[in-house]
Amino acid sequence: MRTSYDVAIAGGGIVGASCAAECAAAGLSVFVAEPNVIGGGATAAGMGHLVVMDDSPAQIALTNYSRNLWIDLAPQLPADVEYLKAGTVWVAADAEEMAEVERKRAVYESIGVRAEVLDARALAEAEPNLRRGLAGALRVPDDAVVYPPCAARYLLDCARKRGAEIHVGMAARELARGVMKLSDGSKIAAGIAINASGAWAPELTPGIEVRKRKGHLVITDRYPGWVRHQLVELGYLKSAHSISTDSVAFNVQPRKTGQLLIGSSRQYGAEHASIDAYMLTRMLDRALEYMPGLAGISAIRSWTGFRAATPDKLPLIGPCDADPRLYLATGHEGLGITTSLATGKLVADQILRRATAIPFEPYLPDRKHEEHSHA
């Protein structure tokens, strides 16, 4: 093992993996330290939904850029990444949510994202297992789903082919001013050190505004065709964006295997990884409101994970003012799989002082935070 690299990355989740792949592709020497297993944190816990989100202009820009990178990458992905272009269906329960469908469609149209409005009948035909009486939906056909741990492994394989060193079972204990101190006591000198340790990033970079936001998921046995799209309730906009309270939302997605992922829940202040029965119950009750037939479906496993949440719902990507050789690549909350590829590009572009495809300033770690308030 060398002791000096252009780039040293703490964290082998999908964000660290994407940073490694992009830096290595640019010819930089790369070292990655992953304390547990590749993609074992939020990467393994999430659904793997690749989705354009329109919470803020900066979020639209990042998710749209990154989802397009996934579409470009899809033909090269190995089969076990399970890329499935199911398309998102944003389900509107009532007239108020149908107004949101129209607003959302206009936003997507303005950025070149295909989207079509489904009325109640078209929605029932598209997803026969949704309950009757829903108002309609917005279908975004180019959204997709992947199996994220294998995507992270693939990106690290790409980095490794370009000479990157990936060390699993090795934790970064300190990360500052061009030095990564490792759990075995050794030190790596790096031109740029990147903190890509997700919800655990504040342990390496104290004081950054990243908090753990716990989520639950359930996976079912294989029911091919039972759900065809990635179904998300538009009420999600009311619940997921509430920054302080625990919430659940209807979110059911098919995997390529025919299994269904059932979510979602969001909690602050829950540090333990065990299942919170009351949250799981709330989450499943919400899912049953939209898909009563789920009651006859066999669930095989449930688990939790921790999203890395920031106050303004945007990730922290780029150098820190106080230590310009320390980059952050964390705070992706529930969009880390989608935005991982763009994050790698933005990091490599900034390190190499290349032009970025989208403005990078909204994601800089020392930007001014503005608390979003959502009705």
Added chain:
Amino acid sequence: MPKLSVNGRPVEVPAGAMVSAAVALSGESRFRRSVTGEPRAPLCGMGICFECRVTIDGRQHAKSCQIPCEEGMEVRTDA
């Protein structure tokens, strides 16, 4: 003596028999396919191994060794 069908074939079983017995009586030895396409059949007979799963009246992944036969049931195996 409930009468039911297994993959469209009529089967008559003693009262109290489990669906797994009806499938076996029908001559079908393959209850389901594994993830990699291999044939599977009941192993434990007590609801633990999940290898006996069949579709009963449209409900997939039903554990046939734990469900008593009922008159008119339509059972389908996936092998």
